[in-house]
Amino acid sequence: MNGSFRIGSLFGIPIQLHWTFLVIIPLFAWIIGSQITATAGLLYGIFRVPIDMTYIAGGWVPYALGTVVALGLFGGVLLHEIAHCIVAKRMGVSINSITLLIFGGISSMEEKDPDPRVELPMALVGPLSSMAVGIFFVALVYVTAALVGDPPLAGLLIFLFAYLGILNTFLFIFNLLPAFPMDGGRVLRAYLARRMPLHRATRIAADVGKVFAVIFSIVGILIFSPLLILIAFFIFIGAGQESTAVKYNFLLKDVRVGDVMARNVMTITPTTPVREIIDLMYTTKHLGFPVIDRGFLVGMVTLADVHKIPALDREAMQARDIMTRDVITLPPQAPVIDGLMLMSRHTIGRIPVMDGDRLVGLVTRTDIMKVIEIKDI
Template structure:
């Protein structure tokens, strides 16, 4: 994500912090500071100690979430799945995986690894607090050790919540793996998504009845997540066994790197495409889109050239690649098109629009 920053790597996986994480971290710290014991540090003096412990607890909580995601990633890597990154953001953590294991047993193990890790951390913290800290007055009266109890309770909640049988929680994937042993992958996804949507509706009704707005908000998150999982799975399966070379555009229209941005705009209106490869002879130099043009002020467009605004790091695929793999690629990279290159030569281009058109035709 462009709005995230890399802070390091674990097991070769880039760890990133999203901008929303930087917003939610102080909120969590403040909540811990104003809540009474044993759920917070209200009354701890001096204030610097109270807020320091609150910040520490918030950081350790998100470190637990990172361990949760690393457990998913480790299990996925054992099955040959590439993990592009792990990002901590507003709602927790997300592992960006190249693909989801299709074998029911593999998906179940990968999905359950995260919640089980959270439950282990939770039970371990509570056992330490209950058997070591609580019986010892010298330790139990020290508010610093309360952090262990809070981490234990929060990790138990995290583990149980993620085991709910609803997408996008891990329990939804475990449920799909159960269904996939008895039916096709698409039908298994539809069945698991239906359970998730039903669960979300019940949660929303409960929240309205008790007057708690958090439940409807979480229910909306679950409902949308289930719908998106169902849609994306259906799209990927629909595009399976379709090769890029069968649906790509072979007559590639390109532009010169020396073309002015102003002339490029006229060219786009004429050809009615929003992106073009930049070619110099038979050599691919980059790719330029309407988004690149928008970053150039109007007054500079007559003198600025395509070479000044083009993207030089071109994402490409071979002609024998699966269309379903390209769909995941353009979705994860948030790009509109990929170049098709065979033995170093540009042989075609495949856009997001082409993929959507094929999806519509196949669904018909």
Template sequence: MSTSIQIGRLMGIPIRLHITFLLILPVFAWIFASNTPMFGFADVMPVSLRYALALSTAILLFTCVLLHELGHSYIALKHGSKIQSITLFLFGGVSSMEEIPRNPKVEFKMAFAGPAVSLLIGTVLLIIYELFRPASLPSDPYLRLIWIIGYINITLFVFNIIPAFPMDGGRLLRSWLAGRMPYIKATQAAAGIGKMFAILMGIFGFLTAAIGGFWFILIAFFIYIGASEEEKSTAVNVILEGVKIKDIMSGDVKTVNSGMSVEELVEIMFRLKHMGYPVVDNGELNGIVTFTDVLKVPKEERKNVKVSQIMTKELITSKEDDDAVNALKLMATNNIGRVIVKDDKKITGIVSRTDILRAVQLLE
């Protein structure tokens, strides 16, 4: 089951809402409805207006997060990168990009574009508030909404330029370092700073746990994992530079036919020790079937169910001369474990995640 739903497209980019976003939105609305001025509307009457303002604030907040991500995406598109989607989830928004540009200047522009959007929105809204705000509190609730969104956007700007992955500041730092040292060393240095920052934030959260420091521990964990993943991902990409799929693929491809029963397929898997097979009928590739597909069929029914009923017909394929790192991206993007290698309609090989990781280990 998909964990996100698409609500539209902007600049040709699919905009999605993750299930965690749908869960957190009413929580944010309740927080704004419960807080007193200037961070909430607890004093606003009638109650219906209070919750309407609170829900509007929550929606506008995530709209600003979307605009932040669109800032990144606009610069990325302008420099030839492809954006597969933007997803709003529990902690904010994420742009799914095919590849981060290696050009330090381009990465700097792209990383700064998001925080710049937040800074612009926050500055404009706070200026509007200052121009129209009353002399004393409590202020007009509509002006208060403007102040809250403006203040949070300024906070987002400050938080995002912290020099730690996965925040934009980590990418800003890497782009600056990459102009002075090899890209992989720049990533390692930026990731190291991010991890150190996460550790310090975690310690602070632990010491202040009694007064709400738990959130600092959660954010610290998020930063540490993000820095580690960025470091690993960059290392793999650099190691695989120049490696072609034909260099690491398995040329001896075992295939099955669509009329075979799932029970027969399980016997082949047990004998050959492969977890996925192209489905070929009369020399034509019709799909791929994996152990994951087999698990969907109850054991007592496998004798009567055919491979054609469980195989995946929408194939993800590559060519022999494609870069190995592109195959890894295809697997990550489509959540699959192997890619079929084709030359026109003929299967020439198959490359799995295991093949790529083995190549990385050998090249290291």
């Protein structure tokens, strides 16, 4: 997912953190710290366990406590995601990476078309583990109240456990809302997919998700909660992306690269002047050319490669000076959806098609999109 960076790995799965988390943790720490007395009153109202905050309120202690709670929330989200991963691994689905977001995470799965029988338990286990963690902390509240005699320590621990109990319960409820692509939305899709094709089930679940996103953003604006607006944004984008991906998968399921590639590919040589390449782009309207040297593909020159060079320097340069050398290629028998995935992963618009060492064609994003349009009628 965009805007994320890797923080480590668990069970061999890269764990990524979305940048919003970095903003949210200090923000949460500050909010919790500055409202500690009011929150303690609220927690007392829920748990009916006296929380003695007289030793805690004031100074830096509330903010330290706020930080611990915020990190605890982070731990809760991580645990929730790990639960998804363990079930996924058990059921033979490989996970590419996990991205931690404020309200949960997004596991990027290898599988293109999720099997409802796999998706249902996988989606359910996350919220259920959040519920279990929530119950665990609530139990700790009462255990601490009964066993810890020292008032400052008891107050501190009860506040922490009660807060984490509430947050994890919130994670449980919130993730179970049928707002695709959140867990509840996946449960809904898995349920629908038992009686209709996956792409239709996904579209319905995504539409429900978008309705939730709109409701969240309206409520977010009304109660002035940037957090809710951000969540709405994530859901809206995620729902759209996933339903498009499933639709493309469905429409392109029997199409091979060889079926859609252009066969008469215009090629250039390593010594073709850049000026000539630009002219070629004008006349042919093709924005990328494979570079062939003695019958072998040695690179690719695209409009992006030309753009990287200042206009003045282009005059003296040749294809070999600006070409991309590690060219991604596909065999004609590869599924065309693989081509589309490669193009979006590497932000490229065309892939040379190779039959062994021989260049046999070129597949472009535009051509694939045309096929999708035709198949969609």
